[in-house]
Amino acid sequence: MTPQQQLLQKKQLRQILRERRRRLSVSEQHHASHRLKKILCRQHCYLKSERIALYLTNDGEIDPKEITQRAWQQGKQCFLPVLNPLKPGWLQFLPWTPTTRMKKNRFGIPEPDARFYQPVPVWSLDLVLLPLTGFDRKSHRMGMGGGFYDRTFTFINTPGCIRAPQLIGLAHECQRVDHLPINSWDIPLSGIASDRQFYTTR
């Protein structure tokens, strides 16, 4: 298969998987969010983390809202991704509390208003929970196709990196496929939490 054919295949698969998660009913989404919290919040990676990046659900993504509520209750610090205005294609992470002033980004997703809050260094996060469109049992992840998370976390693979967050994808079980096409720029995740199971690579 040529690289062009591979890209097309990935694009088609992304469309199919996005359609799958968008078809879930409000009640299915609610139950999935609840089961996800029960599965994730007993994992060591969550329990030991004080600084956690989450996301605000979009386009049928599994909703980490119950995890956020639990994390706030437990006094953990939460952060949200914000499109970096100075580095197109990159993310920044800003603090997020129930009173944070928000602003919609160009995709219509609310993010903390960067006029009022400072980004934190990405290496200072303990755990990053990533949205995804597809995953496989080896914790390979496919996102929305912007490469935002891939770019922002490539530093994890560079020699001399001494501190980095653990990356865990969050997914509906219906987003799992047998095998995802892997690209050289894909960042390795240490696991995927779905509404059914915790998949770990190490």
Ligand SMILES: Nc1nc2c(c(=O)[nH]1)N(C=O)[C@@H](CNc1ccc(C(=O)N[C@@H](CCC(=O)O)C(=O)O)cc1)CN2
């Ligand atoms: N909830 C959530 N927040 C996130 C991400 C995400 O995937 N999910 N991101 C992860 O990277 C970043 C934003 N990236 C995104 C990339 C594409 C689209 C999207 O809906 N694309 C439309 C086209 C919209 C347009 O071009 O205006 C599409 O593909 O249909 C949304 C977010 C940061 N925040």
Ligand SMILES: Nc1ncnc2c1ncn2[C@@H]1O[C@H](COP(=O)(O)OP(=O)(O)OP(=O)(O)O)[C@@H](O)[C@H]1O
């Ligand atoms: N580290 C990187 N440096 C430069 N370009 C990158 C990097 N990572 C990804 N890209 C580019 O981003 C584009 C989208 O990549 P990909 O389809 O893997 O995104 P994704 O993982 O689905 O998106 P996201 O990470 O935003 O959820 C690709 O064309 C790729 O060339």
